[in-house]
Amino acid sequence: MDFPTQRATDRRAAVPGGTDLYDMRDHLTPRRLTLAMWDQAFVLRHGPGGSFADFDRVLDETVERGYNTVRLDPMPQWIDLAQPGKVLAWPDPKMPLMPWGWNTAVEGPVGAWMIEFMEKLLARPFLNYTLSAWWFCNVPPALHCQGPTVLRLPRNHEEGAEMWITLLREWNRRFGFERLVYLDLANEVPYFLPGFLERLQAATGAGWGVAAFSPAQCDFIAQELNGALRLLRREFPELRYTCSIHGDLRWLDVPVEFDCLDVHFYADADPRWGDRTRFAEHMGELFTADSWHADFSRRCNVTRDAIAPMLRARQRHKVAQFAAWAQQRGAPLTTSESWASWYCFDAPDLDWGWLLEWASWSVEDAIDHKMWGWTPHNYVQPQFRNWQDVKWHQKLTQRFLQS
Structure with missing residues (x-):
């Protein structure tokens, strides 16, 4: 697949800073979101020995660490909650270094597991x-093709919205929508819904890699996403909707109608980090080989020593532009994945020190720019060693929740 690589981009015109003192967050519940990204792992790592084997333990630990919102993929392409006992099977993906999702064979009544999980989550008021x-969707060259x-198989985002509607009807019947903060139609547009990049190229004559979106590209993207979101809003007006996106400033030229923003800001959007760490050169072996780990860690650390303030300043400026856009569009800004490297793993030669340092300063940046939701990194799952450092998580989550 085309990996969801961040791009160093600008937009055609700067977003002017606003002077409106109205704060949407004062009228939202919760007023602050501390987010943990659990993708498919919450059920596909539920088998014996899996990091989510004990739902009660993991949910209690989540509360203990101060996370009040978890991000879940209910897999509408695979899971029919009207038939929860149906046994589903995923083969071993042969990706032993896959940090999230699943990295072993899985077989079981996953719909029933999801129902059990949700009942336990809703029993915890926090x-x-x-x-x-x-x-x-089992479509090459996607990361998971089996x-x-x-x-x-959704051919576009409107068909994806129709699949969401089918799932949400059963979801509402079983759980209601209490404490569902928002729904993300598609993770990190344009990278995951099958065929979207190809259709964009065919319709506009230009791919995603252009320096600035053309008017035709802006129109195509907006019509595609707004049409899908319109279907959802008409069917379930009580819910909030978005599409998660990268911290790519070209989005600020696209008139999308999101109710909130889930923007993913990462270091590889800055070519000064990418060139020094050579991260992009390892895309093909991220999940299968560790021979690059030691050199990557060394490069990350010397890059931090050389230009950490510069990297932070540039990222803060980007967050500021999205924060201004959020105010203009009436869509409070969150992030459920962000800040340093979007890939890391608990491995002997991968040093997390620089990444955790970046996570620590990110909470101040989120507070400064009045973000509604924040996460320290995209490794807030119980299989990571960092999960065991309870005080580290509590210090950051409490700082954000009390801001």
Whole structure:
């Protein structure tokens, strides 16, 4: 697949800073979101020995660490909650260094597991959740090309919205929508819904890699996403909707109608980091080889020593522009994945020190720019060693929740 690589981009015109003192967050519940991205892992790592084997333990630990919102993929392409006992099977993906999702064979009544999980989550008043779809549909060259037979293969985002509507009807019947903070139609547009990049190229004559979107590209993207969101709003007006996106400033030229923003800001958007660490050169072996780990860690650390203030300043400026856009569009800004490297793993030669330092300063940046939701990194899952450092998480989550 085309990996969801951040791009160093600008937009055609700067977003002027606003002077409106109105704060949307004062009228939202919760007023602050501390987010943990759990993708498919919350059920596909539920088997014996898996990091989510004990739902009660993991949910209690989540509350203990101060996270009040978890991001879940209910897999509308695979899961029919009207038939929760149906046994589904995923083969071993042969990706031993896959940090999230699943990295072993999985077989079981995953719909029933999801129901059990949601009942336990809703029994804990502190916890909220968002729903997001990664749209793995067994279609090459996607990262996960093998899994159960899909219920339907969405050809565009409107068909994806129709699949969401089917799932949400059963979801509402079983759980209601209490504490569902927002729904993310598609993770990190344009990378995950099958065929979107190809259709964009065919319709506009230009791919995603251009320096600035043309008017035709802006129109195509807006019409595609707004049409899908319109279907959802008409069917379930009580919910909030978005599409998660990268911190790519070209989005600020696209008139999308999101109710809130889930923007993913990462270091590889800055070529000064990418060139020094050579991260992009390892895309093909991220999940299967560790021979690059030691050199990558060394390069990350010397890059931090040389230009950390510069990297932070540039990222802060980008957050500021999205924060201004959020105010203009009436869509409070969150992030459920962000800040340093979007790939890391608990491995002997991968040093997390620089990444955790970046995570620590990110909470101040989020507070400064009045973000509604924040996460320290995209490794807030119980299989990571950092999860065991309870005080580290509590220090950051409490700082944000009390801001």
